[in-house]
Amino acid sequence: MMTMNMELSGRGKPSAEKAQRALARANMDHAGVEIGLNAAIVAVKDNEPVVLVVKSDPDSVGSTDGLPFGPFSPRDHRTLEGGLRSWVRDQTGLELGYAEQLYTFGDRGRHVETGDLAPHIVSIGYLALSQASDQRGVSGGTWRSWYHFFPWEDWRRGRPEIIANEIEPRLKAWAERPAPATPHQRSIARADRARMCFGLDGAAWDEEKVLDRFELLYEAGLAGEAHRDGRSAAQVWDDRPRLGASMHYDHRRILATAIGRTRSKIKYRPVIFELMPDDFTLYELQKTVEAILGPHLHKQNFRRLVEGAGLVETTGEMKTRTGGRPAKLFRFRREVLLERPAPGVRVSAPPSRN
Amino acid sequence: MMTMNMELSGRGKPSAEKAQRALARANMDHAGVEIGLNAAIVAVKDNEPVVLVVKSDPDSVGSTDGLPFGPFSPRDHRTLEGGLRSWVRDQTGLELGYAEQLYTFGDRGRHVETGDLAPHIVSIGYLALSQASDQRGVSGGTWRSWYHFFPWEDWRRGRPEIIANEIEPRLKAWAERPAPATPHQRSIARADRARMCFGLDGAAWDEEKVLDRFELLYEAGLAGEAHRDGRSAAQVWDDRPRLGASMHYDHRRILATAIGRTRSKIKYRPVIFELMPDDFTLYELQKTVEAILGPHLHKQNFRRLVEGAGLVETTGEMKTRTGGRPAKLFRFRREVLLERPAPGVRVSAPPSRN
DNA sequence: CTCACATATGCTCTAAACGAGTATATTATG
DNA sequence: CATAATATACTCGTTTAGAGCATATGTGAG
Numbered sequence A, B: 001m002m003t004m005n006m007e008l009s010g011r012g013k014p015s016a017e018k019a020q021r022a023l024a025r026a027n028m029d030h031a032g033v034e035i036g037l038n039a040a041i042v043a044v045k046d047n048e049p050v051v052l053v054v055k056s057d058p059d060s061v062g063s064t065d066g067l068p069f070g071p072f073s074p075r076d077h078r079t080l081e082g083g084l085r086s087w088v089r090d091q092t093g094l095e096l097g098y099a100e101q102l103y104t105f106g107d108r109g110r111h112v113e114t115g116d117l118a119p120h121i122v123s124i125g126y127l128a129l130s131q132a133s134d135q136r137g138v139s140g141g142t143w144r145s146w147y148h149f150f151p152w153e154d155w156r157r158g159r160p161e162i163i164a165n166e167i168e169p170r171l172k173a174w175a176e177r178p179a180p181a182t183p184h185q186r187s188i189a190r191a192d193r194a195r196m197c198f199g200l201d202g203a204a205w206d207e208e209k210v211l212d213r214f215e216l217l218y219e220a221g222l223a224g225e226a227h228r229d230g231r232s233a234a235q236v237w238d239d240r241p242r243l244g245a246s247m248h249y250d251h252r253r254i255l256a257t258a259i260g261r262t263r264s265k266i267k268y269r270p271v272i273f274e275l276m277p278d279d280f281t282l283y284e285l286q287k288t289v290e291a292i293l294g295p296h297l298h299k300q301n302f303r304r305l306v307e308g309a310g311l312v313e314t315t316g317e318m319k320t321r322t323g324g325r326p327a328k329l330f331r332f333r334r335e336v337l338l339e340r341p342a343p344g345v346r347v348s349a350p351p352s353r354n
Numbered sequence C: 001c002t003c004a005c006a007t008a009t010g011c012t013c014t015a016a017a018c019g020a021g022t023a024t025a026t027t028a029t030g
Numbered sequence D: 001c002a003t004a005a006t007a008t009a010c011t012c013g014t015t016t017a018g019a020g021c022a023t024a025t026g027t028g029a030g
Helices: A002-008 A019-031 A080-092 A161-176 A190-198 A210-219 A224-235 A251-265 A270-275 A282-293 A299-308 B002-008 B019-028 B080-092 B161-176 B190-198 B210-219 B224-235 B251-265 B270-275 B282-293 B299-308
Strands: A033-045 A048-055 A069-071 A098-105 A120-129 A142-145 A312-319 A327-332 B033-045 B048-055 B069-071 B098-105 B120-129 B142-145 B312-319 B327-332
Touching (some): A033 B033, A048 A251, A048 A282, A080 A120, A098 A251, A098 B098, A120 A251, A161 A190, A210 A224, A251 A282, A270 A282, B033 B270, B033 B282, B161 B190, B210 B251, B270 B282, B282 B299, B282 B327
Parallel strands (some): A033 A120, B033 B120
Antiparallel strands (some): A048 A142, A098 A120
């Protein structure tokens, strides 16, 4: 899939250039780098946060999911984000709304699947937020719950069992094993990292540490990707099944970054409304926030929070058939952008729920 | 300077490769992208936040400052950050401590200085924090206050005069001018953007919006870079001097990102201690925080804040000759990392100081 | 039709956090 | 030894966040 996209946009190269160009060509020898853009396109469907994934190879049996991917060609696009929007439109038919850059991943090893001598690809991850209603007729991809890839992140029904049943014992076993010597760097002990990341032994759960948790599991050999990446020699100490569904390349890392960013961003920017229909009830808004963050506030306080912050205004309409008293419909109140420097759903850290 | 650096690290290319390599070479046509790494290396010297800058061309008269820059060569370095550390060491003799990736800048136009047909360079910006004491014998660069480039960001002596004297009137004049039509995008009016960014007309000043402010000034043609970048045709409506010292390429944008990130990060991660000597008084700590953020808390509350958060512990030593009663010396208390999910100097937004 | 049920919404109470002020301690200096 | 300057402890009132109680208003079972 990836290489196919790359071939598509081959172009002729413009005419002559000057001295700088020659210099650049000399540097090309050691550069030889391609830029890939990865998009974590997120929506909330039926109170489930979903991400658009594509199959690596629809024919093969063991095909894994991946994020939509496209090359960046500076000849065709003036900006990185412009390039992203363009191939997302071509590949999926989706017109992106909100998009932000996440992180640039350039580690060698991320493409071991294709051999270590493969061209080096630096990939720039993007987060895009999209309304569920915009997603009619999306082609070339399927929506999947992001908790399919990160089951330990789903706290909506309390602490996920996978933490007590799998993660805690296996990480503790890993922490017992000798850690490789780290050259003069004060590193935190494995057991402490596990405790802080996963809220073990009474430590608080921080819903934003999605990437830290994934990287810890990867390092401990509990993520499928770690084995594929040739860490297997050192890491075959635990042959139980890997945790969460894998993705190819380092796409799960990018998705982890996307989830963490989404979780932190809705607290100080009104991006939650990128995921909502135009009109909604406060309960629907709360459910959407909780789909992303986990349960936080009780209903009354959530209402006070969003109304008090001036984030929403009533439309005057009501929504009946909610299963109880009809609810007022609200919409995003854009003026809040002109009133507050950092408007968002400022839910604070929940009390430790272990 | 930049091109010089590039030449320095030219390397021979390793031996033969296979099919993938050929494919990559074919793609090179439309890719033709090089990866540059830019470092905003920050320290605090004598209560002044400084950044390491290099001269573009020491001989020429109108030479401007820039951030240290180096190419990323995937053959030599396994990770982006590894590559960064390596050439920073070579160029400046500095061994980086804390470093984090900021943002990847890839807009065409960032290299107009060298002609639009020059090879496209995508540059990945990094923030590095360094202790002032580590900076003996730094070669190939000079330290400059970051407020030299962003005078409007320095609120330590109250609201900087440049805002009322220059920025406010000139932005208001700009807001009066017709804005170019934006294709079906709800954009905020120029006047409102100016108000929110710079805290005009009673709006709050948000010290983290460093990049937004710079980009607004750029768009309004009040930054030197905008003219150099060929926006001059459209933007010669105000021929008074440009605001703040320019940098070449988009380095000032990267520095703005670095300042914003530093300001936000010290609030939830203990990175302020990367800028402090091992032992310090609470007043010194406060002055360092204020150098970065602007004045926030009065002394007594600052003490309560950092001690209450468990960020510091006394060393038992005292510092005399402080000009008054001797002060206890403190050090960073590393255990806080194991106790709190997001430890930092949690100073909240200051009351509007207009 | 009526009543149980479910959800919506308004209000209160309490504790913690925060901003600001007062008071006292301990040094250097003239 | 008085004074200036900084360090540090304590207090007070306001704001905010978490939690619970009470009431409103629909749907649907009987």
